[in-house]
Amino acid sequence: xxxxxxxxxxxxxxxxxxxxxxxxxxxxxxxxxxxxxxxxxxxxxxxxxxxxxxxxxxxxxxxxxxxxxxxxxxxxxxxxxxxxxxxxxxxxxxxxxxxxxxxxxxxxxxxxxxxxxxxxxxxxxxxxxxxxxxxxxxxxxxxxxxxxxxxxxxxxxxxxxxxxxxxxxxxxxxxxxxxxxxxxxxxxxxxxxxxxxxxxxxxxxxxxxxxxxxxxxxxxxxxxxxxxxxxxxxxxxxxxxxxxxxxxxxxxxxxxxxxxxxxxxxxxxxxxxxxxxxxxxxxxxxxxxxxxxxxxxxxxxxxxxxxxxxxxxxxxxxxxxxxxxxxxxxxxxxxxxxxxxxxxxxxxxxxxxxxxxxxxxxxxxxxxxxxxxxxxxxxxxxxxxxxxxxxxxxxxxxxxxxxxxxxxxxxxxxxxxxxxxxxxxxxxxxxxxxxxxxxxxxxxxxxxxxxxxxxxxxxxxxxxxxxxxxxxxxxxxxxxxxxxxxxxxxxxxxxxxxxxxxxxxxxxxxxxxxxxxxxxxxxxxxxxxxxxxxxxxxxxxxxxxxxxxxxxxxxxxxxxxxxxxxxxxxxxxxxxxxxxxxxxxxxxxxxxxxxxxxxxxxxxxxxxxxxxxxxxxxxxxxxxxxxxxxxxxxxxxxxxxxxxxxxxxxxxxxxxxxxxxxxxxxxxxxxxxxxxxxxxxxxxxxxxxxxxxxxxxxxxxxxx
DNA sequence: AGCTTTCAACTTTTT
DNA sequence: GTTGAAAGCT
Numbered sequence: 165x166x167x168x169x170x171x172x173x174x175x176x177x178x179x180x181x182x183x184x185x186x187x188x189x190x191x192x193x194x195x196x197x198x199x200x201x202x203x204x205x206x207x208x209x210x211x212x213x214x215x216x217x218x219x220x221x222x223x224x225x226x227x228x229x230x231x232x233x234x235x236x237x238x239x240x241x242x243x244x245x246x247x248x249x250x251x252x253x254x255x256x257x258x259x260x261x262x263x264x265x266x267x268x269x270x271x272x273x274x275x276x277x278x279x280x281x282x283x284x285x286x287x288x289x290x291x292x293x294x295x296x297x298x299x300x301x302x303x304x305x306x307x308x309x310x311x312x313x314x315x316x317x318x319x320x321x322x323x324x325x326x327x328x329x330x331x332x333x334x335x336x337x338x339x340x341x342x343x344x345x346x347x348x349x350x351x352x353x354x355x356x357x358x359x360x361x362x363x364x365x366x367x368x369x370x371x372x373x374x375x376x377x378x379x380x381x382x383x384x385x386x387x388x389x390x391x392x393x394x395x396x397x398x399x400x401x402x403x404x405x406x407x408x409x410x411x412x413x414x415x416x417x418x419x420x421x422x423x424x425x426x427x428x429x430x431x432x433x434x435x436x437x438x439x440x441x442x443x444x445x446x447x448x449x450x451x452x453x454x455x456x457x458x459x460x461x462x463x464x465x466x467x468x469x470x471x472x473x474x475x476x477x478x479x480x481x482x483x484x485x486x487x488x489x490x491x492x493x494x495x496x497x498x499x500x501x502x503x504x505x506x507x508x509x510x511x512x513x514x515x516x517x518x519x520x521x522x523x524x525x526x527x528x529x530x531x532x533x534x535x536x537x538x539x540x541x542x543x544x545x546x547x548x549x550x551x552x553x554x555x556x557x558x559x560x561x562x563x564x565x566x567x568x569x570x571x572x573x574x575x576x577x578x579x580x581x582x583x584x585x586x587x588x589x590x591x592x593x594x595x596x597x598x599x600x601x602x603x604x605x606x607x608x609x610x611x612x613x614x615x616x617x618x619x620x621x622x623x624x625x626x627x628x629x630x631x632x633x634x635x636x637x638x639x640x641x642x643x644x645x646x647x648x649x650x651x652x653x654x655x656x657x658x659x660x661x662x663x664x665x666x667x668x669x670x671x672x673x674x675x676x677x678x679x680x681x682x683x684x685x686x687x688x689x690x691x692x693x694x695x696x697x698x699x700x701x702x703x704x705x706x707x708x709x710x711x712x713x714x715x716x717x718x719x720x721x722x723x724x725x726x727x728x729x730x731x732x733x734x735x736x737x738x739x740x741x742x743x744x745x746x747x748x749x750x751x752x753x754x755x756x757x758x759x760x761x762x763x764x765x766x767x768x769x770x771x772x773x774x775x776x777x778x779x780x781x782x783x784x785x786x787x788x789x790x791x792x793x794x795x796x797x798x799x800x801x802x803x804x805x806x807x808x809x810x811x812x813x814x815x816x817x818x819x820x821x822x823x824x825x826x827x828x829x830x831x832x833x834x835x836x837x838x839x840x841x842x843x844x845x846x847x848x849x850x851x852x853x854x855x856x857x858x859x860x861x862x863x864x865x866x867x868x
Numbered sequence: 869a870g871c872t873t874t875c876a877a878c879t880t881t882t883t
Numbered sequence: 884g885t886t887g888a889a890a891g892c893t
Contacts, residue, residue: 231882233882233883234883235882236882261882262883263883358883392882422881422882424879424880424881425881533879533880534878534880535878535879535880539884750881752881753880753881753882755882756882771879774879774880776879788880792880813876814877869893871892871893872892873892874888874890874891875888875889876886876888878884878886
């Protein structure tokens with residue numbers, strides 16, 4: 165609860181929040197500092213827009229609130245529900261940029277030649293297409309292309325434009341691969357994540373009737389995390405709201421940390437120019453952190469050049485000073501951090517006996533720059549028997565082999581799930597390549613049917629070779645057959661038999677060993693597969709369980725019924741923020757979250773700010789790293805520890821590590837009440853103890 | 869030379 | 884936990 169909900173929210177809004185909510189008649193930019201109650205402003209503003217009155221009186225369907233993550237969208241919908249009721253909240257268009265794109269394309273994308281059931285490829289799908297299109301087996305190379313192509317697309321370039329402006333040989337190759345990739349996507353009737361922004365933009369730009377339709381429908385658009393928008397998202401918003409469109413953009417230039425993904429602060433700079441009647445409202449009161457923490461945050465961020473002036477303050481009191489910590493090396497740092505948490509918790513247990521909310525482990529978080537830094541902390545926490553979770557990281561369901569099998573199960577469930585079809589039909593390889601799939605995709609697009617449906621069509625025969633057609637039919641028949649059996653098979657034992665038979669039929673084990681250079685890795689993958697099968701089978705029930713002396717048989721379910729719950733579980737895995745465990749997280753993944761007690765770890769030059777080799781790092785990069793530090797500091801509510809390494813492992817020996825410049829920038833020695841030299845403090849404590857002892861001795865003497 | 873094994877290094881990743 | 888590189892072995 166403490167790790168993702170808002171801090172103690174005030175009963176009423178402060179003047180700045182109120183101004184943001186009441187401003188209805190022109191575009192509005194709300195500069196929401198960390199912990200300043202921006203979600204509250206957005207939801208309150210939605211409620212205000214629905215109220216009858218000047219500039220308002222909108223219907224729920226005329227309001228769109230756009231976020232970056234599904235999680236943020238879900239949270240906003242929850243908050244809106246609580247405020248305006250489930251019925252009205254249900255009609256609001258609250259969604260991510262990408263799902264808005266899906267909506268636009270499904271409704272009106274046909275004029276771009278896209279069938280309404282187009283597939284959306286995930287990042288793995290894209291990598292494998294690029295590997296194929298670029299004629300390489302090197303996944304790293306493919307990911308490099310993917311990266312480059314994505315940046316181009318986010319800046320509105322197609323392959324031809326990319327080629328004409330390509331600087332290096334690498335970029336030229338990437339642009340050529342991009343061309344093949346574009347052709348492949350068109351043939352598959354598939355889009356990638358970037359297309360979910362780029363294609364709707366094209367749609368609105370080139371088709372006036374569609375543009376007018378959406379501009380008429382959406383009377384007010386609210387955008388969350390505005391500082392994270394990229395060039396195409398900016399253009400999309402512009403077209404969505406129209407020339408005199410009214411919108412509310414909520415963001416914080418100081419928390420812009422996704423520049424490397426194409427997000428650009430230009431979008432904030434351009435806003436006052438593109439909309440001269442823009443009203444800028446800063447939210448500076450912070451409801452999260454103590455003054456000591458905010459002072460450090462303000463000092464750090466003050467070093468950056470400012471787009472808009474803004475200084476956070478809070479009335480939560482001075483609080484504990486920010487604690488500087490040191491570790492001899494990574495392991496030592498981890499041990500000290502864990503000891504620090506244990507001591508803190510011990511104090512809390514004394515101060516708040518019987519208040520588990522204040523002493524629970526989910527009040528604690530360790531934040532760091534890069535994923536690999538989690539490892540020593542995991543070890544130290546495990547050693548101390550403290551429960552933890554590493555946020556981010558690859559989940560079981562993200563593993564390629566599990567995704568393969570899930571694609572099959574998804575296809576059984578819904579034959580029209582084209583991404584699942586594409587994955588299943590090509591994994592393991594069964595002689596159906598992109599030529600065949602291209603033809604099939606074209607055919608399906610023409611007749612507006614799913615790939616699976618198209619496969620059985622009589623008229624498909626005309627456009628495919630006999631061999632290809634047979635391959636497709638074999639596959640289709642097998643899926644139908646398997647689906648039939650999966651519906652009939654109840655209970656874990658039978659399910660396991662069926663699923664193992666399936667793996668044998670599609671030769672999945674062979675596929676793993678064929679495609680993996682390293683046999684050990686293949687074996688590990690196969691183990692994952694078997695674990696997955698066991699997991700599915702167990703959920704099919706029918707087990708005899710000993711329940712308090714009684715033997716009970718759990719309810720039997722079919723494989724199909726279980727398959728239906730799988731996609732729910734993958735998304736459910738993200739919703740376990742309430743577990744009572746310490747959080748380990750990257751700074752990036754921590755944005756938007758908060759904890760009472762935070763330690764920033766490994767705050768050294770080279771890590772934060774990150775630099776590859778000494779020297780080469782641009783001022784812009786430093787500024788983004790500084791914002792990252794700022795984000796980290798402002799995650800803490802009550803106590804903050806900032807830990808730096810003295811030495812760090814390099815090869816076999818240790819080398820000197822330099823504390824981050826950001827530590828000095830916090831100016832911890834300035835302000836914050838009278839402070840005492842620690843040696844002086846120790847001397848004073850000794851004197852007090854001695855005086856007490858003497859007094860006790862005197863009293864005892866007097867008693868005699 | 870070609871193979872295996874060990875060792876160190878590792879940005880950040882909303883969709 | 885994964886991957887590439889370098890050292891070591893046949």
